[in-house]
Structures are given as structure tokens and as C-alpha cells.
Amino acid sequence: MIVASVAQAKSTRSVFSGPNLKFFVAGGVIALAVVYLVMMGLQGTTVYFLTVSELQAKGPAGQNQLFRVSGNLVPGSLVHDNGGLGVHFLIADASSSPLPVVYRGGQVPDVIGDNIEIVAEGKLDAQGTFTANNVLAKCPSRLEDAAPEERDYQ
Incomplete structure (x- = not known):
């Protein structure tokens, strides 16, 4: 009878009790720490x-907020x-x-020219001037203006 009740008590124990509880708590703390670090890392790199x-x-x-602005x-x-x-x-x-x-303070893209699409990353000041710390220019395609029958598909 005593043997049966001990076996029954062991079978009804929760997976989350005893030594297993320490592993679940430690795993939960580690998972929360990783999520927190990822969120803090992404927060500084998010640019609208x-x-x-x-x-x-x-x-x-x-x-005074960091933006990427697109225009010609x-x-x-x-x-x-x-x-x-x-x-x-x-x-x-x-x-x-x-x-x-x-x-x-940086290299200006070689393809920058009239009506080229520009993406500037930086901040807008109180005077309405956008101070960029990075400038990208969309590379014009040599095939863009040609009619379909005139395109050179090399």
C-alpha cells in the first residue's frame, strides 16, 4: 500500500516542480532578456x-527626428x-x-543629377532644412526611356 501511494505521488507531480522548476524559470528569464536586448537594438536603428x-x-x-526622405x-x-x-x-x-x-563630410553619389530620385537620411531642423548624414541616388537605367523595340538586351 505504501509503495503504491509513493508511486502515485510521483506520477501526479507537476513537470514544473522540483529541479525542473529552476530550469523553466532560468529559461524564461533568458528568453525575456533576449527579447529585451533585441527590442532595444532595433529601437535605435528604426528609421521612418x-x-x-x-x-x-x-x-x-x-x-529633430531621424527620417529617410525620398524625392527628385x-x-x-x-x-x-x-x-x-x-x-x-x-x-x-x-x-x-x-x-x-x-x-x-561624405562621398556624394556619382549618378546624382537633375531629376534623379534621391533618398536622404537625416534630421529636419527648425529652419526647415534637412541635414543628411547619408545620401543615396537611384541609378538611372539606360533602358528606361527606350521603346520596347529599341531596347538593347545584351
Whole structure:
């Protein structure tokens, strides 16, 4: 009778009791720590992607926040600073007024030119100038303007 009750007591014990409980608690703490570290790591790298008109619609709420802004380079607005260490230019989309962009201290893409799509990453200041810390230019395709029958498919 005693043997049966001990065996019955062992079979009714929970998986979460005794030594197993320590492993489940430790595993839960480790899992929560990993989730926390991943969330904190991603929080600093999250950058919102906006068009020029969307950024301008934010008004003062968009100031001093990190954004990626996309727009076309306004023809004739690209000016290289003295010494070649930076540029300033205007970008706009179909439904916005031009946004002044200042970029210093980095390599300017070679393909940058009039009406090229630009993606600038940086912050908007109180004066409405976008200070970029990274500038990307969409590479124009040599096949884009050609009619389908004129395209060279090499």
C-alpha cells in the first residue's frame, strides 16, 4: 500500500516542480532578456521612410527626428561647397514644395543629377532644412526611356 501511494505521488507531480522548476524559470528569464536586448537594438536603428510632402505635412512634429526622405533632385539646385566636402540641393515630389538638403563630410553619389530620385537620411531642423548624414541616388537605367523595340538586351 505504501509503495503504491509513493508511486502515485510521483506520477501526479507537476513537470514544473522540483529541479525542473529552476530550469523553466532560468529559461524564461533568458528568453525575456533576449527579447529585451533585441527590442532595444532595433529601437535605435528604426528609421521612418517618407516622401517630401509627407515630411512637410508633419510640420514641427517632424523636427529633430531621424527620417529617410525620398524625392527628385530639383534641376539646377545641386551646389558643391568649397573644398568639395559637401553639397546642398533641393528635392521635391509631385505634390510638395522643394525641401532644402545639406550633406557634408561624405562621398556624394556619382549618378546624382537633375531629376534623379534621391533618398536622404537625416534630421529636419527648425529652419526647415534637412541635414543628411547619408545620401543615396537611384541609378538611372539606360533602358528606361527606350521603346520596347529599341531596347538593347545584351
